[in-house]
Amino acid sequence: MSGRVGKVSPDERLKVWVRAGGRCAFCNVYLLESELTRRPVLLGEVAHNVAASDAGPRGDARLSAKLRNSADNLLLLCGLHHPDSDKRAQLDLLTVDQLQALKSDQERRVRQATESVGRKRTGLLRMQGHIRGATVDVGLEAATEAVLRSSNRFPELPLSFDRQGVEIDLRHVAGETSADDTYYKAATARIDEVVNQLLRPAVESGAVSHLSIFAIARFPLLIYLGSRVDDALTVDVFQRHRATESWVWPEPAADDPTFAVRRDPPLDDANDHPATEAVLIINASGTIHRSELPVSTYELPAYVIEVEQGVPHTDTVRSRTTRDSIEYAIRTMLGQLEQDDKSIRTLHVFAAAPVSVGVTLGRSVGWGIHPRLVVYDRLDDGTYRPALEVTTP
Ligand SMILES: [Zn+2]
Helix, strand or coil, X not given: XXXXXXXCCHHHHHHHHHHCCCECCCCCCECCCCCCCCCCCCCCEEEECCCCCCCCCCCCCCCCHHHHCCHHHEEEECCCHHHHHCCHHHCCCCCXXXXXXXXXXXXXXXXXXXXXXXXXXXXXXXXXXXXXXXXXXXXXXXXXXXXXXXXXXXXXXXXXXXXXXXXXXXXXXXCCCCCCHHHHHHHHXXXXXXXXXXXXXXXXCCCCCEEEEEEECCHHHHHHHHHHCCXXXXXXXXXXXXXXXXXXXXXXXXXXXXEEEEEECCCCCCCCCCCCEXXXXXXXXXXXXXXXXXXXXXCCCEEEEEECCCCCXXXXXXXXXXXXXXXXXXXXXXXXXXXXXXXXCEEEEXXXXXXXXXXXXXXXXXXXXXXXXXXXXXXXXXXXXXXEEECCC
16 A cells, blocks of 8 residues: 555644644644734644655554554644655654654643633622512522623632522521521521532532622621631622622722721720620611610720712612722721620621621631621611521531
């Protein structure tokens, strides 16, 4: 058998181009665009390692026509290096093994490089509960849209058994409207169950390294959820925006509100020994005045996290910039506690804030040595009741 044997099929040709990333295996020049005109032209040549014909360069009569013309025997080369590599005078250097090694190395590097430039993945974590008897859906479609449109990541459902259901479903936990201890005990148990049985193994196995959180529930449960999510995870917390009725984070704008923290002295300064408890007020979507709080808090100092411009309303936290400035204020406060208020071991939390702030607060205090939080629910008559304690797990 001699002469040209067979042809390279379009399928094998395509494999060669794609595996090579459109570049010459020798010089790495890009072969899909003219340097002269910048037009998209195919400059690459599909070159044989073992020649197509028995008598060709590196020819081997033992190799079948099919194998000679398969992508595994072919290299993508530029117009200079294709004829160069076939010159008889240097075949002692450019051996079959040598070209095979060159090709394998190129294909491995292309594959690795293209993996890291792909859209990064994120796991969706949806927590769905009632708020004062009302259901606001965290739909899978809405969450997926929010990730695709505002996070440049590819959403996955590594925590869903059926790849459809809500991951933490609190809607079946009885007693939400009265929200007594029994309710909070059952709801936090449900959160723990999912975190321990699904999230933790997924993080440990490397299946999840980034999490997008969509949560609707009473505020204390949002804080609790945040405190249970592994600190090693990078987390993006979403919220439903009243103005757009969407979970998509709007693009940051120059005039996005920012938050700061300040420390106020006790209203009723009867004690002169250092306080072991303090109040934390977060006024992010409305304003809570200290005079509305239980009288027992009057003798405590208060940390107040407040918007630096204007009066807070339902859409004050309108971009990630604002959300992150609240997180920064929370961390600043924790730093101040560690520095100047070391005796304080309990924070009484009163918040008028969107869901993203609840989860974020939980994230901030869940890890490390921080005070325990006593989180309050606002009752229908406008008074507050301690609802849930959140401590480091
Ligand atoms: Zn080349």
